Amino acid sequence: xxxxxxxxxxxxxxxxxxxxxxxxxxxxxxxxxxxxxxxxxxxxxxxxxxxxxxxxxxxxxxxxxxxxxxxxxxxxxxxxxxxxxxxxxxxxxxxxxxxxxxxxxxxxxxxxxxxxxxxxxxxxxxxxxxxxxxxxxxxxxxxxxxxxxxxxxxxxxxxxxxxxxxxxxxxxxxxxxxxxxxxxxxxxxxxxxxxxxxxxxxxxxxxxxxxx
Numbered sequence: 312x313x314x315x316x317x318x319x320x321x322x323x324x325x326x327x328x329x330x331x332x333x334x335x336x337x338x339x340x341x342x343x344x345x346x347x348x349x350x351x352x353x354x355x356x357x358x359x360x361x362x363x364x365x366x367x368x369x370x371x372x373x374x375x376x377x378x379x380x381x382x383x384x385x386x387x388x389x390x391x392x393x394x395x396x397x398x399x400x401x402x403x404x405x406x407x408x409x410x411x412x413x414x415x416x417x418x419x420x421x422x423x424x425x426x427x428x429x430x431x432x433x434x435x436x437x438x439x440x441x442x443x444x445x446x447x448x449x450x451x452x453x454x455x456x457x458x459x460x461x462x463x464x465x466x467x468x469x470x471x472x473x474x475x476x477x478x479x480x481x482x483x484x485x486x487x488x489x490x491x492x493x494x495x496x497x498x499x500x501x502x503x504x505x506x507x508x509x510x511x512x513x514x515x516x517x518x519x520x521x522x523x
Contacts, residue, residue, distance in 0.1 A: 351458055353474040353511060354389055361416045370418075372410050382429040383407055387459045388472040390418040392501055395465035397425045421499055423470065429472040430466060438464040441492045445469055448486045454480055460500075462487075467494035474501045476508055 365387040369519050375416060381403055384398040392411045398404045408422045442464040449457040460483055461472040469487045471480075480500050487496045503511075 317370060323422075334452045351456070351515070353459055358389055363417070365390065365392060365414055365417055367501055369411050369414050372414070373407055376398055376410060377403055377406060381407065383424065384463065384465065385411070386461065386463050386470075386472065387417070388499075389474060391422065391468055391472070391499070391501070392417050393463060393472060394420065395423045395463060395468075395470065397427060397429045399429070401426055423465070423468070423497065434466065437492070438467065439492065441467060441469070444490045445487050445493070448490055449483060452482065452486055453488075455479060464512065467492060468497060469493050469495070470497045472497050472499045474503055476505055477502055 316346075341473060354362070366385050369385045369387075369392060369394075371384070373381065373385070377383075377398075381396065381398045383394060383398070386393045386395075392414075394407055394411055398407060404422070404424050407421055407424055411417060411420045411422075442462055443511055445462050445464070446457065449455055449460055449462070456479075457478065459473050459475050463472070465471040467488075471473060471483055471487060473479075475483070480498060484496050484498060
């Protein structure tokens with residue numbers, strides 16, 4: 312039997328698949344869900360805003376320059392841009408990467424764009440379903456903070472972003488690999504030490520404590 316959390320996430324994901332032609336990730340516990348949860352994101356609020364700006368600017372520039380002859384998803388976490396989707400030619404694939412590299416505040420680009428036929432709507436809907444299952448599995452994991460991870464799925468491949476420890480990265484990878492339909496898991500995570508994580512938690516606690 313599915314948990315209530317899993318059912319809600321799957322319903323939201325499948326609904327999104329019917330409304331959109333691109334594979335847009337659903338953020339579990341991030342700024343897109345609610346302002347109260349922004350504080351639990353391991354990026355600063357300024358970086359979160361920069362990431363949103365990077366995604367918007369990159370997507371707009373790709374659309375303006377390459378139009379509908381490509382299908383590209385742009386995701387940014389801590390200024391690292393992940394490009395997924397498809398182009399019909401190697402030249403367009405390279406152009407997409409150049410466009411992303413030229414956007415303000417981008418620190419690095421991971422180009423995972425495939426060359427070939429553009430994915431079908433059914434394929435994209437399947438990716439959204441897999442994404443929801445992976446995220447639900449992360450929510451169910453008692454030894455992880457699910458919103459520390461940013462999950463993107465394209466053609467059955469799962470890309471995991473976030474600022475996490477080696478232990479968290481290994482555990483999340485293990486969980487994602489166990490989800491039915493996943494072809495492979497690509498780790499696009501920034502690894503931090505346990506000490507950095509502890510310091511981050513202390514800083515968040517201080518910000519959450521009301522002043523006298």
